Amino acid sequence: MSMQRIHRSPSMTAHLVEAGCFRSDNLVVVDVGASGGFESHWAVYGDQLGVLGFETDPAECERLSRLEKNPKVRYFPIALHRDRRHLTFHLGAVEQPPERQEAFDRSLWGRSSTREASRAKTAAAPAEKPANLYLDPTPRTVELETLDLDGFCDEHAIARIDFIKTDTDGGDLDVLTGALRSLEGRGVLGVCVEVCFQREAAQFSDVDRLLAKAGFLLYDLDVYRYSRRHLPAPFRDPSPAQTISGQIWWGNALYFRDVVGPAGRPSWITPTGLLK
Numbered sequence: 001m002s003m004q005r006i007h008r009s010p011s012m013t014a015h016l017v018e019a020g021c022f023r024s025d026n027l028v029v030v031d032v033g034a035s036g037g038f039e040s041h042w043a044v045y046g047d048q049l050g051v052l053g054f055e056t057d058p059a060e061c062e063r064l065s066r067l068e069k070n071p072k073v074r075y076f077p078i079a080l081h082r083d084r085r086h087l088t089f090h091l092g093a094v095e096q097p098p099e100r101q102e103a104f105d106r107s108l109w110g111r112s113s114t115r116e117a118s119r120a121k122t123a124a125a126p127a128e129k130p131a132n133l134y135l136d137p138t139p140r141t142v143e144l145e146t147l148d149l150d151g152f153c154d155e156h157a158i159a160r161i162d163f164i165k166t167d168t169d170g171g172d173l174d175v176l177t178g179a180l181r182s183l184e185g186r187g188v189l190g191v192c193v194e195v196c197f198q199r200e201a202a203q204f205s206d207v208d209r210l211l212a213k214a215g216f217l218l219y220d221l222d223v224y225r226y227s228r229r230h231l232p233a234p235f236r237d238p239s240p241a242q243t244i245s246g247q248i249w250w251g252n253a254l255y256f257r258d259v260v261g262p263a264g265r266p267s268w269i270t271p272t273g274l275l276k
Contacts, residue, residue: 013044016275022048025272026072028160030149032080032175033167033194035060038073047072052158054078056144080168081146082177088143108198108249113232117240148178153186162276165192167252173206183214187268189276191216191255197223197248204253215263216255223251 016022027045031038034053042049050072055061058077065075081087109115152158161182166172172193182188191211195204208218227233227246236242259265259274 017045017048020048021272021275025270026050027276028052028158028162030054030161030164032149032165032172033169034064034075037064037067039165049073052076052161054080056142076152078152079144079146080149080152080175080178081171082174083146083148084151085146086143087146088141108226108247111228113227113229113243113246114235114240116229116232117235121240149175150179150181153182158186160187162188162273163190163192164188167194169194170196173203173210176207176210180210180214183211183216187273189257189269189273190219193253193255195251195253197251204251207253211255215257215266217258217261218253219256220254221251222254223248225249 022045026048027042028050029038029042029052031051031053034051034055035057038051038053042051047070049070051070051074053061053064053073053075055064055075055077056079061075061077068075079087149164153161164176164179164183166175168175172195176183176191176193183191193207193211195207197204211218224242225233225244225246226249227243231246233243233245236244257266257269259269265274
């Protein structure tokens with residue numbers, strides 16, 4: 001059975017914004033992994049939008065802050081995690097020592113057509129990227145102190161959040177674990193989280209179990225596929241990355257509260273909250 005996605009017109013939201021429905025109760029979005037800025041669909045809220053963006057790269061946070069005209073959109077060079085701790089983040093390419101290359105070649109990534117295409121591209125232009133590197137060709141290690149979202153909200157007197165989006169390339173379950181009090185006590189209506197379907201990062205099953213316990217239902221799922229090198233499929237984009245068919249590997253899962261279901265509407269959801 002095929003599923004047709006319904007693309008709704010933003011006219012209703014635009015009408016509500018034009019009427020000033022959220023002027024005294026702005027839509028508040030937490031964006032974890034905010035490189036490149038918040039997603040464009042939130043722009044319809046105009047000056048009735050507040051964003052708390054978190055990005056581990058201080059230079060990117062500074063760039064985004066310099067470009068942003070809405071004073072209620074703020075970016076913080078903070079690594080969110082499940083708690084406060086000192087962590088080492090490896091950013092960029094990952095080099096495989098010769099003794100680990102064979103095991104790497106047997107891994108899911110090593111057997112993917114994406115990896116094979118990247119290897120061929122490297123062979124054609126060796127100066128651009130060494131043959132045993134993948135992803136970003138500028139590897140670097142960053143030492144960071146992490147903070148949980150609940151702790152950040154406590155310190156900055158953030159009483160309410162409407163929506164949380166996380167895209168951290170594997171640390172999303174840790175971020176949500178550090179936001180449990182916010183999910184249950186700060187009025188969160190929806191969550192969009194990057195999930196993994198293989199045993200490499202925050203697995204979908206773990207994320208789904210955590211959010212279900214916090215009162216959220218899965219609403220939509222957008223998956224990313226990667227074909228094997230021996231059965232390659234066309235790439236979705238010009239650069240070798242996702243393929244149009246193949247094994248489901250990553251995805252974005254969208255969750256919302258069911259405010260008209262058997263559990264009923266939570267007492268803290270206001271009429272404006274229902275409009276949101």
